[in-house]
Amino acid sequence: MSGARSGPGGDSATRAALLDAAAQLMLEEGYAAVTTRKVAARANANPALVYYYFGTVDELFLAVFRRGAEANLRRLQDVRQAAHPLRAMWELSSEPHNSALTVEFIALANHRPAVRTELSLYFTRFRRLQEDILATALADRSPVGTPSPAALTILISGMSRILTMDDALGLADGHQEVRELIDNCLTRFEGTAPNSPGTSASPTSGKADQDRTG
Amino acid sequence: MSGARSGPGGDSATRAALLDAAAQLMLEEGYAAVTTRKVAARANANPALVYYYFGTVDELFLAVFRRGAEANLRRLQDVRQAAHPLRAMWELSSEPHNSALTVEFIALANHRPAVRTELSLYFTRFRRLQEDILATALADRSPVGTPSPAALTILISGMSRILTMDDALGLADGHQEVRELIDNCLTRFEGTAPNSPGTSASPTSGKADQDRTG
DNA sequence: GTCTATAGCTGGATAGAC
DNA sequence: GTCTATCCAGCTATAGAC
Numbered sequence: 041m042s043g044a045r046s047g048p049g050g051d052s053a054t055r056a057a058l059l060d061a062a063a064q065l066m067l068e069e070g071y072a073a074v075t076t077r078k079v080a081a082r083a084n085a086n087p088a089l090v091y092y093y094f095g096t097v098d099e100l101f102l103a104v105f106r107r108g109a110e111a112n113l114r115r116l117q118d119v120r121q122a123a124h125p126l127r128a129m130w131e132l133s134s135e136p137h138n139s140a141l142t143v144e145f146i147a148l149a150n151h152r153p154a155v156r157t158e159l160s161l162y163f164t165r166f167r168r169l170q171e172d173i174l175a176t177a178l179a180d181r182s183p184v185g186t187p188s189p190a191a192l193t194i195l196i197s198g199m200s201r202i203l204t205m206d207d208a209l210g211l212a213d214g215h216q217e218v219r220e221l222i223d224n225c226l227t228r229f230e231g232t233a234p235n236s237p238g239t240s241a242s243p244t245s246g247k248a249d250q251d252r253t254g
Numbered sequence: 255m256s257g258a259r260s261g262p263g264g265d266s267a268t269r270a271a272l273l274d275a276a277a278q279l280m281l282e283e284g285y286a287a288v289t290t291r292k293v294a295a296r297a298n299a300n301p302a303l304v305y306y307y308f309g310t311v312d313e314l315f316l317a318v319f320r321r322g323a324e325a326n327l328r329r330l331q332d333v334r335q336a337a338h339p340l341r342a343m344w345e346l347s348s349e350p351h352n353s354a355l356t357v358e359f360i361a362l363a364n365h366r367p368a369v370r371t372e373l374s375l376y377f378t379r380f381r382r383l384q385e386d387i388l389a390t391a392l393a394d395r396s397p398v399g400t401p402s403p404a405a406l407t408i409l410i411s412g413m414s415r416i417l418t419m420d421d422a423l424g425l426a427d428g429h430q431e432v433r434e435l436i437d438n439c440l441t442r443f444e445g446t447a448p449n450s451p452g453t454s455a456s457p458t459s460g461k462a463d464q465d466r467t468g
Numbered sequence: 469g470t471c472t473a474t475a476g477c478t479g480g481a482t483a484g485a486c
Numbered sequence: 487g488t489c490t491a492t493c494c495a496g497c498t499a500t501a502g503a504c
Binding site: 143144147148163164187195197198213217 | 287354357361362373382404405415419423432
């Protein structure tokens with residue numbers, strides 16, 4: 041039950057520890073700090089095991105990303121069941137932990153084709169799901185002139201990304217007003233109460249909590 | 255007149271070549287590829303000269319950033335004189351070359367305090383200037399309910415950043431609609447004609463053309 | 469200002485024992 | 487599955503000749 045179904049493609053405890061270690065390193069020191077030696081040290085494992093499980097460092101990056109991406113897609117699915125889906129969606133997009141890893145992967149994607157392909161696929165799926173949720177939530181309730189779900193998705197993605205990236209740099213000018221504007225929009229559509237903490241989040245949590253991506 | 259006023263802090267041709275090389279490397283291969291050897295090779299210079307001029311690789315990063323940042327602030331200043339300042343501001347923010355370098359520096363900033371400080375200072379100045387231009391352009395002409403210049407600045411920054419970052423990943427869903435929405439806003443305030451190519455850009459161009467930052 | 473040389477370290481990757 | 491040992495490449499930074 042613990043380290044079952046092993047093998048290079050499997051889900052052994054060691055493999056998971058290596059993934060956790062790599063994600064942590066990316067967050068704390070940046071993708072350039074993800075070396076076989078450092079990852080192994082942090083996972084209390086032997087450096088050679090990185091090659092055993094992943095073959096190359098590039099594949100390690102992809103595995104880290106995929107794990108987080110899948111967790112995030114599940115969480116977005118769960119948003120449908122939240123008391124206030126739109127607000128839950130906004131909160132999911134605005135998680136700072138989330139966006140810190142994303143910045144690292146986007147920087148990586150600019151220079152590693154395999155990573156770029158993976159990110160492109162992930163974002164396409166994530167945005168489509170967002171559009172879907174928006175379409176359902178806004179059906180017959182949006183005033184004339186409301187942009188399409190696709191455009192609203194860009195708006196939400198852009199605003200959550202700039203706010204979280206600004207936060208990382210300590211920039212806050214205008215943030216409060218923007219957050220209030222967004223809050224007003226959400227309230228207009230879904231009523232006043234924010235989701236209680238955890239309502240928007242995943243029953244999927246647990247291990248996946250350590251390296252969300254998106 | 256050519257390599258005049260030399261010295262480690264000066265502006266010799268070699269120093270400039272090293273800065274150009276570092277900026278190119280960041281764009282093409284990412285910040286992790288900025289090593290003394292590679293930078294020197296690309297600049298046809300000796301690796302030891304990096305230390306002569308900059309002391310450390312960190313200082314080289316800062317010098318690259320500052321050069322681009324100053325060029326960008328000058329260009330934003332020039333926007334005031336454009337036929338359509340708001341449109342010129344939007345076009346400046348939307349330059350892809352611009353944002354590619356910015357992503358690298360933001361990733362760097364997450365892990366190097368000196369870089370974070372520098373970016374924080376730059377963005378603060380850039381946004382303040384944007385707010386100023388917005389305030390001037392919108393004075394007495396904005397309908398009730400229009401967000402403040404500070405909030406509009408976040409909106410502009412967020413939209414231009416998400417669009418350019420999406421472009422780098424090949425994501426385009428909803429982009430056309432968003433661009434049209436923005437275009438309509440600009441037209442409503444400034445009339446229909448886009449700035450002729452170059453109108454929004456810098457008389458400051460030339461060498462600075464190679465590594466804008468922002 | 470520019471160069472060579474070099475110390476000392478860290479890295480990716482593999483072979484092969486257990 | 488996990489480990490040791492190892493090859494070779496690349497890196498930062500400095501000392502010192504020219």
